[in-house]
Amino acid sequence: MGLFNVYPLFDITPVRAQDVYIYDKDDNEYLDLYGGHAVISIGHSHPTYVKRLSDQLDKIAFYSNSIQNPLQQQMADKLARLSGCHDYDLFLCNSGAEANENALKVASFATGKKKVIAFNNSFHGRTSAAVAVTDNPKIVAPINAQQEVIFCELGDVNAVEKALETGDVCCIIIETIQGVGGLDEATTSFFDLIVTLSRKHNCLIIADEVQSGFGRTGDFFAFQKHKWTPDLIPIAKGMGNGFPVGGVLIHHDIKASFGMLGTTFGGNHLACTAVNAVLDVIESENLMQKANDTSTYFLDQIKEIKEIKRVKGRGLMLGLEFDFPIAELRKDLILNHRIFTGNSKNPNLIRILPSLTVQQHHLDHFVTALKKALKTRTS
Numbered sequence: 001m002g003l004f005n006v007y008p009l010f011d012i013t014p015v016r017a018q019d020v021y022i023y024d025k026d027d028n029e030y031l032d033l034y035g036g037h038a039v040i041s042i043g044h045s046h047p048t049y050v051k052r053l054s055d056q057l058d059k060i061a062f063y064s065n066s067i068q069n070p071l072q073q074q075m076a077d078k079l080a081r082l083s084g085c086h087d088y089d090l091f092l093c094n095s096g097a098e099a100n101e102n103a104l105k106v107a108s109f110a111t112g113k114k115k116v117i118a119f120n121n122s123f124h125g126r127t128s129a130a131v132a133v134t135d136n137p138k139i140v141a142p143i144n145a146q147q148e149v150i151f152c153e154l155g156d157v158n159a160v161e162k163a164l165e166t167g168d169v170c171c172i173i174i175e176t177i178q179g180v181g182g183l184d185e186a187t188t189s190f191f192d193l194i195v196t197l198s199r200k201h202n203c204l205i206i207a208d209e210v211q212s213g214f215g216r217t218g219d220f221f222a223f224q225k226h227k228w229t230p231d232l233i234p235i236a237k238g239m240g241n242g243f244p245v246g247g248v249l250i251h252h253d254i255k256a257s258f259g260m261l262g263t264t265f266g267g268n269h270l271a272c273t274a275v276n277a278v279l280d281v282i283e284s285e286n287l288m289q290k291a292n293d294t295s296t297y298f299l300d301q302i303k304e305i306k307e308i309k310r311v312k313g314r315g316l317m318l319g320l321e322f323d324f325p326i327a328e329l330r331k332d333l334i335l336n337h338r339i340f341t342g343n344s345k346n347p348n349l350i351r352i353l354p355s356l357t358v359q360q361h362h363l364d365h366f367v368t369a370l371k372k373a374l375k376t377r378t379s
């Protein structure tokens, strides 16, 4: 049997990883500034994470959601304390798409309505409703196209108001900072205005923090910089540091009922152990502050690179925009300098999404390599 061939692959086979480094089968070392797509938050194979997961495996790895699992409440308590989001309950699932799928469902259940407002360049995942609110027709199958979604330009309040006036809108879904779309972010006043509009039209707001959450931007959640209160907050990526896990923070105003949501694997013992270890390490190693400090240092170092026309994003969720397509540059960085970076829908933008444990000297190494790569490109 072959593998369903949906991924264009680099010819690199990682066999082990440590903190911000990945090692291939010939023991070549790669600097990972991509974090496996913003997933690695506390570093590859962090000793606390490895020990906790190994210990948990010796006890119990999984049982379904038909029994008591105190690890889930432990996670919810830690999450509330670290994020400051005390007015929410937590529903656990397995991925970012599932987190958004459940958030959209809850918004529809809670309001009894079915249309959704989403934004141009959004990415929310590949399951039924999540892909329908994603701005990429190529990945929307006919079966997904039945969802009623109105796409608006990010930042265009009039467009949002007009869409709400069509009626039957259950929610607005927005990435605080767009990930796959290329690191664009709406202003605080835009968030304030859509909150006011949503209240007026009895519609909820979902802040998709799947990529920007768990300390990546230097705040626990990226929306917190804008000081507003989402109704639903889907989370995933950095949450499990590689263990597949997702969840939704659901505001206390929304009431649960038995059977409203459910999953076999969500919130299993191993997943909870992974997340509890991640939260403990973020706190004990002060990783949000470190993300801020390292980011400030990095932004200062890249100021002198004249080929970088714009820097987008915050903390360790950054996009470096050039005035040429970066595909070859990125390939050069991986194959010749052994540095992983990310790309996005914007062909001119390199994404930097390292573990929050990344240090100044790692970024110095990247800056030197980038300068060399840019030189060979122009010579």
Ligand SMILES: Cc1ncc(COP(=O)(O)O)c(C=O)c1O
Pocket (backbone or CB within 6 Å): 037, 095, 096, 097, 098, 100, 123, 124, 125, 126, 175, 179, 180, 208, 209, 210, 211, 212, 236, 237
């Ligand atoms: C903002 C955002 N939401 C949702 C998703 C989907 O997450 P997953 O791939 O875990 O389903 C992603 C993945 O890149 C994302 O960046």
